[in-house]
Amino acid sequence: MQGVNPAEGLPAYKSWSPRRKPGIKVGLTQHFVLARAIEICDGETALIDAGGNPRLMAEIEADPDRPDARPIEAYQTLLASIQPGWTLRCLRIFWPDPDLRHDFAVQIEGWSAAESGESSGRRLLKTDLQLYLKEAALPFLRRTILEFPLPPGEKEAARAWWESLHGLLQPYGLQLRSLGAAEIEALLRWIHNPELA
């Protein structure tokens, strides 16, 4: 592992009671961030958590060539293979997905019939549709993320298990793709700065 900086320390843990009085308080999101760094651990990108332990992250996707995905069976196999004491977290997160809408907007531009009508009616309808697309709520897709904290003392076995997951999920029509540093950072940023406007 490279570049762990224990001097950065943990978040400012203090004796703060969750039973505080209700009322809106303003703070900065950065004081809720528990991750310390993103580093390369034995060739794998890992997020370093508040305790200095690396966490491996990957995205699960449905195999586009396998419409017969069987996620429940895949997850049963996955969970049955976890060793006692190990922890795994699965996140389903909404993620901005403007590409599809952008592609559609490009298609609309090419709708020639809207321009060739005798009256301006069709052109107005086309403009209305374009305006509607611009003003509609941002479209989102769902991403499924696996997060696996490497258990201290069992890192070799845990890494071997993590690397086996791709082959383990494939027969069920699921694909596992490890997240790179930029993707992990984007994920962290999105959760701390959701943008729905």
Added chain:
Amino acid sequence: MSRRRRDTASPLPRPYGIDDEPLPQTHDNPLIARVAPQAVEVAEEHLIFPGGVMLPLSLRASGGPGAPGSPWQDLSAADFLSASPSIYSVALQRLAPEVLRSSLRVRRTLFEGALLALAEKTGRRPSQAEQAVDHALDSAESQVALGKPAFRSVLLAAYYAARDRVHQAQSAIRTLEGGLRGRGFAPQRLYYIPERALLHLQPGGDLFPGLDESTLLLEDAARLLPAPSRRIRLPDAAVLLGSHAEQSGDIYFSFSEGFDPDAPRPPHALSLICGEMGSGKTSLMRLILTQRLLQGRTIVTLDPEGENSRLCRAMGGRVIPAGAPEDKRFCLLHPLQAGSPAEMLLGARFFLAALAGEEALTPGVQAALHAAVKRRWERQVEELGERDRQVFSISALVDSLGALGAAEAALPLALLGPFARGGLWEGFFDRPQVLLEVDLPAETWWNFDLSGLREENKAIVHAVLAWFLYQAVTLGRQAMDVYIDEGWRLLRSRAFAGLLDELGRRARKRGIGVMLITHLPDDLRGESTSLSLASNAFIGRMGPEQSFAFFRSLGVPQAEAEARAEQAGRLPPRTFLAAPAGGRGPLFPLTVGIPPGWLEFWRRCGAAQ
């Protein structure tokens, strides 16, 4: 299940500002400074970010692992989907078998001891429910002893909305809470500790942040992991339908590629919209056809109520009446227009069958028709020369039949006579100019207004439409979309039932989209045609029994069909369950999105309320 008491002393980072400490502008950790540059407001039960609001929800339930009737056995990640964007997290830590076994044994011993003590002191025998719990504890202990995995778990969902649309997330969370309570869970809002959701949900976060925890066996835990989705490309010639009611993503559709170009191709280019009156079927149809018209497609609509006539005219289209045109120069159709004598004979036979039924086509009648067509063709070619397509009038065929002098020609003569020139119904087929050409011009909308249909004309008008559509699909060079509103009426017509099957098989090859709109899907299921295998179906609000039967006819598995049928009975207007690729893809809810300007335009044209 083990329920941990909330650890109020658990270490949590304290937001700045709460104790009026100064707010630092940047963090000395560059990663933190990059990923969290903004402010947050910590409210009573939610967090407010500059770009939106987050409302978290956790849950707990009574009952141990494997207990009979445990609500966990009926819960899955899909239950947390809603129209509001959300983050859903489930953290699982596999428990050592001996730890759980000891815990289960202790619990069972205590439970059995209590039952025994009750029996000894009061003579009360354990109830069936108590016996079932005891049995479940025993069973769970045995399963764990045999190596069945069990997990310590924390589940948290957070719903998001733009700051000016908080009610959407509130509504989503209230709906979810109601559903969870109905299943035996106690939903937990994070009052006074909403920041724990952020601490938990972030990558690298606190996986067990002192929220309610449960112990789950393998099957229950696996169901809580969310199924992955797939990125979808935009289909060719797509139209926008609206948004996914559970994912917030846009939904696009194309007749040739369905909803997803990478999924198996639809078996036909036939699509179906069904649902009760007021479910929004016609609005969805208009949304699709308007976009297709703007794309440059030729549109043909069959409009039994004449609801689209004004809209059609306003968009530069033509309205075809359900009867002889008032303009004496025009008739509806030239049914005997043909490229060969065989084609002409086919037209004549179809026409007679539509008038008098298949039984009228006796061998003698067919022989007479054959002779008359052959004679007429040869004479016309002699007079006018070879052409790509010859147009024969009904009168000419009547003349040829009369010239045969055969007894078998009497029936076709009697049937065709009123439609020949000078007959009472010449306006249908025997005027010099014609409204319906096989090759319709591009980029136009042709609306067949059937509101004026009279009982005595019904058979012949249906025959005209069926013949025209058949010709346009099989011979026409212009690719088109055909929309059949109130399709149940036409499906009960003999001429149409067979035609739709023909359309279904040919439409895809010829780039033609066919959409049938009906509130009676039973009519479809009764047909042994390809329509009963409609490629893509949109099911609006409909009775559960009817929708269940329809889903099953599409091949949807029984359990999903039951669940979706119940959902179909509660769908609000303009929300549909989409069944892709003839039921081979999973059903999903679709909220139809119509540009407000279009709605206003439709209203002005009397085509929307």
